Amino acid sequence: MIISFLLLASLTIIGTAAAMSLKNLVHCVLALTLGLVGLAGLYLQLGAQFVGFTQILVYVGAVAILAAFAIMMTRSADPTLSNATATFRTSGAVVAVVVFAVLAWAIYYGTAHQPIFTAQPEGSVGQVGLALMHHFVLPLEVIGLLLTAALIGAGILAMDEHRGNQ
Amino acid sequence: MPEIIDQIFVVIKHWFMGYVPGGIQPLASAVLSVVPVMIVFPVLFAITTVLERKGLGRMQNRYGPNRAGWFGILQPMADGVKSLTKEDIVPRTADQLVHFLAPVMLVIASFLVYAVLPIGRNMVIANLNAGVLFFFAIGSMVELSVFMAGWSSHSKYSLLGAMRAIAQMISYEMPLVLASVVVIMAAGSLSTVTIVNMQAGYTWIWPHWYVFTPWGFTGFVIFMIAATAESNRCPFDMPEGESEIIAGYYIEYSGFKFALFFLGEYLGMFATSAMAITLFLGGWAAPFSFLTWIPSYVWFFAKLLAIIFAFIWVRGTLPRLRMDQLMNFAWKFMLPLSLINIVGAGIWHFMPAGFGRWGVVSLLVALSCVLLSRGLRRNKWFHVRTYRFAT
């Protein structure tokens, strides 16, 4: 059990670290996909089956492809940039390290001595569906509206302007 | 006696597991379940290649391959030897690692989805609680491998083919998933084993398959059309149009990697057909109640071969769709029809059994089909009338 956690965690960390530090952008997207698959494995290990498979379906199947298409269409794949990192790189890295230090301290001192509940919960898809229709029906409808608005908005923003003026 | 023949593979596996020491029993059980599937489906792929070429040949009024063995039966072996011994050419400017990983990822994704397909009674590798969701999630990884193949070859034709292929696959993935939602609603579960068990009953001699209901029939047709598009087969094979951009996104692959792409594509076709059989055609259940003495896996493979024959038949008959026709068809016809089909299935569930619900749902689905197809043809509605005068 702990071996599988360590394997999946190292896969995720390697994938995401590579995603944020490689020079070639398409390699970054592919490494991100690897990291997200590792995360989906972690969700499955925690017993949340629906979330794990939805993560693969949405992120690997849609968001990664979307990012790859955007890299294609903005010609960012050609290695013409001199630098891969921005002007304020050292302060950015320092901020990230400080944030991690604060979070790790808070986590360790907050949870290391607390009792945890280790009973395996029943997160089956049927129960998720029932909860979506009973307690969480308002967020469900709102997210439907949100996704419709995002679909229409993204389509309009990315539409070619010259085609409308024929 | 028929029960033993039906469960012969399960019995053999249990007998074998008796001789395995207790510590590695889970691993041995997994290996024993997986290895037969990994042997049977590539053999089916080999048989399908020769069947397809001979079938297409006969439809086009010529013989297919008939040199390699009796009536061309050994053609797959000849093809295998050729692709194994061909030189593996990788372009100098290609991205080596991604170029290597693209067919690997395709084949991994194509093999992984067989884990949730029930091949016979009690014969499924993994009875997942969210089996259908697993199938579609892993199936969506194929698009990423298509992109990797097209981009890493560093050639304009392959990139163009990859863009078209991904656009087509993403557009047709939505009708595919929505057509299966109807079955999930009716069966009440995402587990493939539960879905097949719900279809295994009989009233007199007629089976309870979902394809024999109006919403099920529509769902089946939508699923099959979307499956043809997902596998890039004719009439949707614009991305690999053989007379236009030669081979599309796998144009720069040669030798064994090309064979892996071929294998991955055909395995995906078999997996989607097997999912259609599980969802709509009753899985391993016999078509009439007096035929249940024939083993369940025989029925599964018979249905699979029938669907493969239908794929080959359609390939030999229909012309290729243009890219904009393809996309219009997906977004303006298939998607609204699958949504209306879901409404129809809901109406079916809440109306009392009898001729009433048959009439209402059939009318709803047929009417929307007719109206949507008329909407497809009228795409010149909103153009402003322009006049051109000869000068």
Added chain:
Amino acid sequence: MSPLTGYLLLSAFLFSIGLAGALTRRNAILVLIGIELMLNAANLNFIAFWRYGPHPEALTGVMFAIFSIGVAAAEAAVGLSIILAVYRHSRTTDLDKLNSMKG
């Protein structure tokens, strides 16, 4: 060192990796990818607390994660189309060059 602490530390590490990427990379698309990573780290946090906390039958953590995945996908789509529109206007995705509102 309970399992919960392990998952939370991993989630904090992923969050800081995403933050570092969002703050130091030059390309706009990579900044978006960093933001997606931060959202994913928060999702892992939710699921870990659902698993190891009291009342997992209320499914609150799972629900939050599902809606978070949906919102993140919508936001990625809109963000990438904004980047495309900006690219069409100013022919670059380099964030150091996109530092004026004029034009």
